[in-house]
Amino acid sequence: MSTTAKRRRRETYQWREAVAGYLFILPWLIGLAVFTVLSMGWSLRLSFQHYDLATATGTSAGLDNYRQLVGNPRVATALGNTFTYALMAVPVDICFALLLAMLLSHQRRFTGPFRVIYYLPKMTPPVATAAVFLLLLNGQYGAINRFLGWFGVDGPTWLVDPHWVKVSIVIMTLWAVGGTTVILLAALQNVPRELYESAQVDGANGLAQFLRITVPMISPTLFFLVITNTIGALQVFDQAYLLFYRDGNAAAPDAALFYGVYLYQQAFQQFNFGLAAAMSWLLFAILMVITAVQLKLGNRFVHYEGGNR
Structure with a gap:
């Protein structure tokens, strides 16, 4: 041929x-x-219309919906709560998942079953998870406060006190940390063992090995998780809605008003679809800006096998 x-x-x-x-x-x-x-x-x-659900027609609104966003104090409250939650949840989630992944990476036997056990909560329906945590976080007879009481600590009213509302949602989020754990476990298992052996020969202790070998080698995965978890945290809805607004609770604390919840209220309770659409595009723009900043700054601290990019 x-x-x-x-x-x-x-x-x-x-x-x-x-x-x-x-x-x-x-x-x-x-x-x-x-x-x-x-x-x-x-x-x-x-987002540029006033939409009438009864007639399924929209009339031009220009920038009126976006002007309402600027002058609406509830939007500012929801954004503030969402950003605060993201700043709390993202590092806690990644650090806790990294701890679990390191424990699993040192587990020599029954590694497969342990992976499944840690990942199973990720598969739990959000409604079931919320029902469990409503009991666990109850300020009077919840299991968490009873546990703290054994050590003489008076637990807070998690779901009522504005200072603890976001903490309670972060705790609920940790229940489904298995997905992040599995990703970090895969990254840890790809770190060459020879690097640790060489470090041990040079007299490096465990902390030095973690900071100088583990973290740099899994930094691309950590960077990826920071971006994806930030996007997910800024879109938080299920946890806050199921814990505080499941019954249309108008007395829910302002600390539980997240951006996704307020967007849902505007769209499907107030039927203000134009404003809700404008809110969604504002969130999209915020996510784009935050992701661009993370990509710009994060790559300076990420170690790639072919060199930093």
């Missing part, structure tokens, strides 16, 4: 392989176009 024939045969094979690949991902592409791209375009249009 000539060289030209071989080249044509290779190109034909590559073309067929590419077509097969695109056919396999076609259902996902259709879903992306219909449920994401078109939905985003419609919501952007809706």
